[in-house]
Amino acid sequence: MDLSALRRDYSKTGLTRSSLQSDPFDQFEQWFQQATQANLLEPNGMILATVDAQGMPMQRTVLLKYFDRQGFVFFTNYESRKAQHIHHNPQVCLLFPWWALERQVIITGIAIPVSTGESLTYFLSRPRGSQLGAWCSQQSQVISSRQLLEVQFEKMREKFAQGEVPLPPFWGGYRVIPQSFEFWQGRSNRLHDRFLYRAAASGSSPWTIDRLSP
DSSP, X not given: OOOTTOOOOOOSOXXXXXXXXXXXXXXXXXXXXXXXXXXXXXXTEEEEEEEOTTSOEEEEEEEOOEEETTEEEEEEETTSHHHHHHHHOOEEEEEEEEGGGTEEEEEEEEXXXXXXXXXXXXXXXXXXXXXXXXXXXXXXXXXXXXXXXXXXXXXXHHHTOSSOOOOOTTEEEEEEEEEEEEEEEOOGGGOOEEEEEEEOSSSSSSEEEEEEOO
C-alpha cells in the first residue's frame, strides 16, 4: 500500500522561545490543560517506551494519573513486562501524542516505584471493578481464553464481597523523574517548532532550553 499521498500541512499555531515557560513542568501543565479543554480522547494517554535485558525496545500506552515537580506517575502490575524492563533498566521515555492540536511532548527520565502508601491511596480511588481487575490479571502472561479472566473476576468478586478490596501486593505505581522535555509544535512545510529542556548540571536555572532543527 502506497501512503506517499497521505499528508497534511500543520498550520494551527507556532511556538516561540519567548512564549515558553522557563520551567518545563509549567509548560507541560499549560499544554495539558489546553489538551483537556480541547476534549481530546484520553489527553492523559502516554506512550511508555522501555528496553528489555537484550536491548529490545518496546512501547505501550499507559495513563498518566498525576504529575507534579517530583515527576509523572502511572500504575501497573509489578510483575508485568513493562515492570520487568524497568527493573532491568529504569531509563524510560514518555510520549504524549496530541495530534488534534498538532503537538507532541517527549519526556525522558528515570522510573522509580512509588511508596506503598501512595499506591494504596490511588488504588482506593479506583472503581471497584478496576480494583477487582487488578487482582485477576497476571499481566503480560499467556492465557488460553478470555473466559479464564471472567471466571477469575467472579472469584475475586465473591472473595471480596464484604468490605473494601485490598491493594494487591504485586500492584502499584511508578514515578518518572524527568531528565529532559521536548515540546513539538507542527508547522507548515515541515518546519516544525521543537524546544528541548534539559536538566542543567549547574547554574542559576535548573533547566537549559534549546531550539532544535525540525
